Amino acid sequence: xSKFFILFLSISCVLACTxxxxxxxxxxxxxxxxxxxxxxxxxxxxxxxxxxQAFGPENGTLxxxxxxxxxxxxxxxxxxSSLANKGYRVVFYDQIGSGLxxxxxxxxxxxxxxxxxxxxxxxxxxxxxxxxxxRIDQKVVLLGDSWGGIxxxxxxxxxxxxxxxxxxxxxxxxxxxxxxxxxxESQAFKFFGETLNDxxxxxxxITAKNDEHEVLDYKFGLISAKNxxxxxxxxxxxxxxxxxxxxxxGSVIQxxxxxxxxxxxxxxxxxxxxxxxxxLYIYSSENTVHNDEWAKKISSSFKNKEIFKVQGVGHSGYxxxxxxxxIITEPKVLEFLKSI
Amino acid sequence: xxxxxxxxxxxxxxxxxxxxxxxTNFSQTLNWHNLENRKHVLHGEFGLDFSVSxxxxxxxxxxxxxxxxxxxxxxxPAGEIVFDDFKTKIGGQALWLNQQSWKxxxxxxxxxxxxxxxxxxxxxFGSETSATFGYYKNGWFLAGEVGFDKAIVTHFNxxxxxxxxxxxxxxxxxxEPATGGNLQYGFQxxxxxxxxxxxxxxxxxxxxxFKTKPxxxxxxxxxxxxxx
Numbered sequence: 001x002s003k004f005f006i007l008f009l010s011i012s013c014v015l016a017c018t019x020x021x022x023x024x025x026x027x028x029x030x031x032x033x034x035x036x037x038x039x040x041x042x043x044x045x046x047x048x049x050x051x052x053q054a055f056g057p058e059n060g061t062l063x064x065x066x067x068x069x070x071x072x073x074x075x076x077x078x079x080x081s082s083l084a085n086k087g088y089r090v091v092f093y094d095q096i097g098s099g100l101x102x103x104x105x106x107x108x109x110x111x112x113x114x115x116x117x118x119x120x121x122x123x124x125x126x127x128x129x130x131x132x133x134x135r136i137d138q139k140v141v142l143l144g145d146s147w148g149g150i151x152x153x154x155x156x157x158x159x160x161x162x163x164x165x166x167x168x169x170x171x172x173x174x175x176x177x178x179x180x181x182x183x184x185e186s187q188a189f190k191f192f193g194e195t196l197n198d199x200x201x202x203x204x205x206i207t208a209k210n211d212e213h214e215v216l217d218y219k220f221g222l223i224s225a226k227n228x229x230x231x232x233x234x235x236x237x238x239x240x241x242x243x244x245x246x247x248x249x250g251s252v253i254q255x256x257x258x259x260x261x262x263x264x265x266x267x268x269x270x271x272x273x274x275x276x277x278x279x280l281y282i283y284s285s286e287n288t289v290h291n292d293e294w295a296k297k298i299s300s301s302f303k304n305k306e307i308f309k310v311q312g313v314g315h316s317g318y319x320x321x322x323x324x325x326x327i328i329t330e331p332k333v334l335e336f337l338k339s340i
Numbered sequence: 341x342x343x344x345x346x347x348x349x350x351x352x353x354x355x356x357x358x359x360x361x362x363x364t365n366f367s368q369t370l371n372w373h374n375l376e377n378r379k380h381v382l383h384g385e386f387g388l389d390f391s392v393s394x395x396x397x398x399x400x401x402x403x404x405x406x407x408x409x410x411x412x413x414x415x416x417p418a419g420e421i422v423f424d425d426f427k428t429k430i431g432g433q434a435l436w437l438n439q440q441s442w443k444x445x446x447x448x449x450x451x452x453x454x455x456x457x458x459x460x461x462x463x464x465f466g467s468e469t470s471a472t473f474g475y476y477k478n479g480w481f482l483a484g485e486v487g488f489d490k491a492i493v494t495h496f497n498x499x500x501x502x503x504x505x506x507x508x509x510x511x512x513x514x515x516e517p518a519t520g521g522n523l524q525y526g527f528q529x530x531x532x533x534x535x536x537x538x539x540x541x542x543x544x545x546x547x548x549x550f551k552t553k554p555x556x557x558x559x560x561x562x563x564x565x566x567x568x
Contacts, residue, residue, distance in 0.1 A: 020493075020514045028511045029496070194419035197391040198457040201417045201425050203554035204390050205455055205462045205491050207520035207547040221506060222459055234505060246507045 073099025231314015
């Protein structure tokens, strides 16, 4: 009994004498946002503080980069900043509730009901364009990947004269039915597989209330591993990481927008027939879900379009793989930009 | 300065709680009506318990005034990598209500579990308290059950993939106060062909704030008990 007591006391002391931490402390498990770290570059749009960075001459054609998600962050798209060397003004921002931008509770988004995408994302994008546009005749182009491509399509459907062209990378779908089908097909976890069970098993270790963003974002980040079905790879942005060292996903904005999208059957192709300017539609050879047939189907909503298939990469690889961007995607994007 | 001493002390108490719960003991799906002449029970289980999982266990009935069973269990979630994720429970169950057919039990178990993915290895000491109340006969039983699983203190050890690809300044170490907690409630039932019992338990899971749900918001267990 005394041996057990000594063993018990020893183990308790060893565990007790290590530094302990609190799970809700900002900066412990996920990086701080612009709200906690004033050294992070930011802009304030419609009352929300957003992490933003711009490259290139202020008067150059504006390229507004829209990241995926909802809830991801722009770090993986930084290869696109090389367009600044060609005279373009390239603007990156983490959308509201995403990346290192300010967090809001679920109710902030749900209060807009069926107008949530309009009020949350389109008003924000209009604000970002207004913030960075320095000349009235300055051209504006949206470059969106995945969810960013869906958002770009929805935006020009509502504001067909606001931009001079859009570049979209593999928007999974534009109608909610297509988005749902794409997500279902691209995330076909195996019931007995390691990935699915790693995710669900972790719920025993960490739980969080609806407004505990540090924990919710951390847990969501653990799920957001690379997806072999859509051919994703770890982003290769080389030394550009110096511009965005640490990333963080937004769990609340992601779950809020998916729930609202499903509830109101949001259609991002609405009004798209009114957008007469050019669209460059990019997709990859290694994404087995967004294949040739799917690209043809989804791109049919764009009137004035060019479809471009990038070989050798998967979802997002046309932007986030530095070599592919330099050799294949950037020349095509420059050709497109010169044509508008 | 006071806080600097208070934190290790508080953790010592938390860790102590885990070991005390092991040493004093106190749920597994048992037919209490048939337990009288059984000393050893082996358990096998397959089901959904925060994951697709498999479990093995052993119970030993003590000679006490109140029917009391010591038990230990090992659960492993499905997946290609063996032993990177598991849960162990050690504790016991006592029969607090022991009428002819109506019986009620309480259980308390200390938990040690581990979860590894590409980004982090989590190790946790926790506890599970549970209670059952139901109707027990020789050949079958049906009972309601409720349990609370608390992740008391958790150690986070992040991989280089997380540090290099996501967040370079992530803080590894022990995290407390409690990092998680889930309430489980449902039913358990079984049929007995001595010395074998076939059991089933099914129910819902909700997080400790009684609002949010885990990714898998229910549990299901199919079990086989063999008495020796």
